[in-house]
Amino acid sequence: MEEEEKKNASFFVVYKIGDDGGEWTYPHLPKGWWWVGAGQTGLARLPREEQFTGPKEGRKDAKEKVGSVFRSLKQKGVVQNYKLINDFSWVMKEIEKEK
DSSP, rough: OHHHHEEEEEEEEEEEEEETTTOOOOOOOOOOOEEEEEOOOSSSSSSEEEEEEEEEGGHHHHHHHHHHHHHHHHHHSSSSEEEEEEOTTTHHHHHHOOO
């Protein structure tokens, strides 16, 4: 494992887009944190995901900032529901429950 990977942490936001859908950005992420990309989860109730990564010591702050963006998006109807998770294995467990 590379030294950089040992120092970094990731988290995901899984969500369902709302009727008002749209685009958004993530301003003011902590230093060293970035948006990795977006994809599909396979979950009916939270079908979309976005991943973030950066230094371990900034994960709590990064999650709070992303959570704030999603709270606002939910209030505006852009997303219906969302959940911040540290590990994608949560999604895999939820997919098994949906079967």
